[in-house]
Amino acid sequence: MTQELNDGLPAREAALNLIDAALSRRGGIDEAASANGFRFLEPRERAFARALAMAVLRHLGPIDRALAAKLQKAPPDRVMNLLRLGAAQAFHLEVPAFAAVATSVELAGANKTSRPFKGLVNAVLRGLLRDGAPSDDPALLAPPWLYARWVSAFGEATAREIAAQIALEPATDLSVKPGVDTAALAQALEAEALPGGSLRVRRKGDVAGWPGFEDGAWWVQDAAAAVPARLLSLKPGDKVLDLCAAPGGKTLQLAAAGADVVALDRSAARLKRVDENLERMQLTAEVVAADAAVWEDARTFDAILLDAPCSATGTFRRHPDVLWAARPSDVASLAAVQARILDSAADRLRPGGQLVYTVCSLEPEEGEAQVEAFLARRKDMALEPITPGEAGAPEASLTARGTLRLLPHHRDGGQDGFFAARFRKQ
Numbered sequence: 477m478t479q480e481l482n483d484g485l486p487a488r489e490a491a492l493n494l495i496d497a498a499l500s501r502r503g504g505i506d507e508a509a510s511a512n513g514f515r516f517l518e519p520r521e522r523a524f525a526r527a528l529a530m531a532v533l534r535h536l537g538p539i540d541r542a543l544a545a546k547l548q549k550a551p552p553d554r555v556m557n558l559l560r561l562g563a564a565q566a567f568h569l570e571v572p573a574f575a576a577v578a579t580s581v582e583l584a585g586a587n588k589t590s591r592p593f594k595g596l597v598n599a600v601l602r603g604l605l606r607d608g609a610p611s612d613d614p615a616l617l618a619p620p621w622l623y624a625r626w627v628s629a630f631g632e633a634t635a636r637e638i639a640a641q642i643a644l645e646p647a648t649d650l651s652v653k654p655g656v657d658t659a660a661l662a663q664a665l666e667a668e669a670l671p672g673g674s675l676r677v678r679r680k681g682d683v684a685g686w687p688g689f690e691d692g693a694w695w696v697q698d699a700a701a702a703v704p705a706r707l708l709s710l711k712p713g714d715k716v717l718d719l720c721a722a723p724g725g726k727t728l729q730l731a732a733a734g735a736d737v738v739a740l741d742r743s744a745a746r747l748k749r750v751d752e753n754l755e756r757m758q759l760t761a762e763v764v765a766a767d768a769a770v771w772e773d774a775r776t777f778d779a780i781l782l783d784a785p786c787s788a789t790g791t792f793r794r795h796p797d798v799l800w801a802a803r804p805s806d807v808a809s810l811a812a813v814q815a816r817i818l819d820s821a822a823d824r825l826r827p828g829g830q831l832v833y834t835v836c837s838l839e840p841e842e843g844e845a846q847v848e849a850f851l852a853r854r855k856d857m858a859l860e861p862i863t864p865g866e867a868g869a870p871e872a873s874l875t876a877r878g879t880l881r882l883l884p885h886h887r888d889g890g891q892d893g894f895f896a897a898r899f900r901k902q
Contacts, residue, residue, distance in 0.1 A: 485586075487521040488561065488579055490514050491528035495557045498533055498797035505529060505797050519682065531564040532557075533796035534643050537617045538610040539563045546600045555593045558584055562601045567609040577601045614639035621804050622789065629840050630883065637885035638838070638893070646793040646890060648683065650675045650694040651702050651725065653757060654732050661688055672706060672868015674699040692757040697725035698794070699868070700882050700891035704834040705729040705781055706867035707898050714778040718761075719768045719821055722746035724753045726781055727761050735779070737761035740768055769816045776826040784814040786835035786842050790893025793884055811841045818850050822857055825901045830860065834896040838883070843895030847879060850899075860898045869896075 493514070498505050505526070514522065532539070539560050550556060562580035565571035577598060584590040584597045604610075614636040615623055626635035650667070651674055652658050658669065664687040667675040676699065679686070688694050705726045710716065712734030718727045721739035727750055730737045737760075741747050744765040754761055764771070768782075787806050788798045818833060825831050833850075835842045851859060861878025864871045870891075873882040884893040 484524070484575075484579060485582060486517060487525040488528060488583055489586075490517055490521070490525035491532075491561060492554065492557050492583070494525060494529035495532050495560065496553065498529065499557075499800055500553075504801060505533075505795070523681075527569065528561060528564065530645070530796065531568045532560045533800065534645075535564060535568055535610075535612060535617070536560065536796075536800060537619070538612055539567075541616060542604055542607070542610040543600065546603050551593055551596065552589055554587060554590045555584065555597065558590060558597055559600055562597070563604055566601070566605060573605050577605070612643050614642075617642040618792075618799055619802070622799060622802065626838065629838070634883065634885070638883055641793055641884050641890075642796055642799070644793070648677045648679075648696060649699045649702075649891075650677060651697040651729060652694045653692060653728075656688070656693045661693055664688065670699050670868065671865070671870075672699065672702060674702050674868070695725060695728055695753060695757060697728075698791075698892045700790075700884075700894050701725055701836070702729065703867045703869045703880070703882075703894075704783065704832050704896045705733075707832045707862060707896060708779045708781060708830050710735050710779060715775070717777040717780045717821075717824060719780060719782045719817065720784055721763075722750055724750035726783060728753055728757055728759060730781065731759040731761045732757070738764060738775075738777075740764045740766055740771060742767045769813075769820050771820070773824075776824055777829060778826060779830045780821045780825050780832070782817060782821045782831065782833050784817055784833065784835050784842075786810055786814065786837040787839055788836050789838045790836040790882075790884060790895075793890075793892055807837075807839050807841050810837075811846060814842060814846055815849065818846070819854065822850075822854055822899075822901065827901050829901050831857070831899045831901070832896060833899070834894060836892060836894045838893045843881065843897075844875070844877070844879065847877070847897045856902050857899045858902055860900045862896070862898055 494505050543559055558580050562576045565576035566573045580601060581594050581598050584594045618639045623639055626638055662669055662675055665677050667677045670676055683696055710733045714735045716730050716735040716737050718730055718737055718739045720741055721727045722741040722743055727739040739750055739761045747763050747765055750763055787802050787810055792799050821831055862880055864874055869880050873880045875881050879897040882894050
């Protein structure tokens with residue numbers, strides 16, 4: 477093996493750790509990427525490791541189907557992930573086929589669990605190369621149970637459009653701080669201005685080096701994720717509660733609008749990122765670590781934004797690991813959590829105040845069904861319909877009920893999927 481191939485082994489080993497974290501429900505890629513072993517890699521190696529892991533997760537369904545045809549029984553997890561990594565390199569990244577095989581065999585030999593399987597790794601990957609790249613049929617890109625749910629909810633044609641996005645790497649969307657010259661910033665970033673004010677950037681690399689980052693001119697936030705905060709009719713000085721606030725993109729929106737914001741999340745670790753973003757953007761908010769459902773605070777608020785814990789199936793464009801970490805039972809259990817937090821939010825809202833409920837989920841139980849159940853048990857809350865095109869949401873996402881159901885396919889501009897509803901307290 478050449479020195480060049482050896483130089484890429486630490487990044488590939490790191491990619492294996494990311495894949496293992498994503499598929500074993502141990503916090504996912506983002507948490508694994510913050511671990512010391514990953515952060516100590518050189519920036520170029522970190523970027524390569526992440527690209528490798530994402531390629532595996534974006535094409536996992538077809539890759540596993542092709543591997544199943546070559547394996548009589550499932551090997552140990554590390555060996556399976558080595559095979560996935562080799563296939564993704566050969567078929568979906570600009571890695572020469574010989575390098576994809578050779579590095580996978582080398583990594584197999586470097587670990588006592590996978591060492592006895594070096595021959596298997598070599599033979600299976602060479603067999604895949606002879607067969608050619610497996611088809612990225614949209615119906616195979618998502619877990620079968622989840623794809624079946626999408627077909628049931630949205631129809632076969634739309635489900636295929638949604639699933640086709642799994643294999644595609646999205647652009648980066650930015651929210652711009654009020655007062656910043658958006659046109660000049662768009663020019664500096666070579667960005668596209670989107671309805672609602674977000675900027676879409678096609679460039680790659682570390683965002684910390686992009687124009688305007690150090691100045692606190694913008695923050696990274698998917699265009700879809702920026703919509704719910706805009707649905708609140710805020711005035712400077714309004715007392716606003718951002719429930720389940722981390723990582724803080726919506727908190728920044730609310731604070732930038734001049735509101736007096738309380739950002740609450742149960743994870744103190746994730747709230748550190750909220751504090752960091754507020755400091756960089758030179759914005760202020762009261763940051764509280766507590767369980768939203770049982771937070772002991774007697775204050776009431778003019779407006780509440782509840783971005784509830786959910787299955788997150790609408791975020792797969794940037795986080796394909798959510799598809800493979802989710803389980804069918806998660807939807808029902810999360811819906812129960814959402815109902816409890818919704819009731820808690822309604823209790824904390826002053827009469828006449830607005831509540832926006834949103835989830836980055838494609839599952840109706842977490843969206844449409846949640847709204848109807850909430851209205852049935854809370855006679856003090858009324859649905860306040862959203863208007864066509866409001867807040868920069870695609871008109872096609874507006875439902876007959878006046879809620880938003882945005883699906884992640886190109887007809888809606890390539891945004892993440894989410895659901896949002898707006899209520900007012902009677």
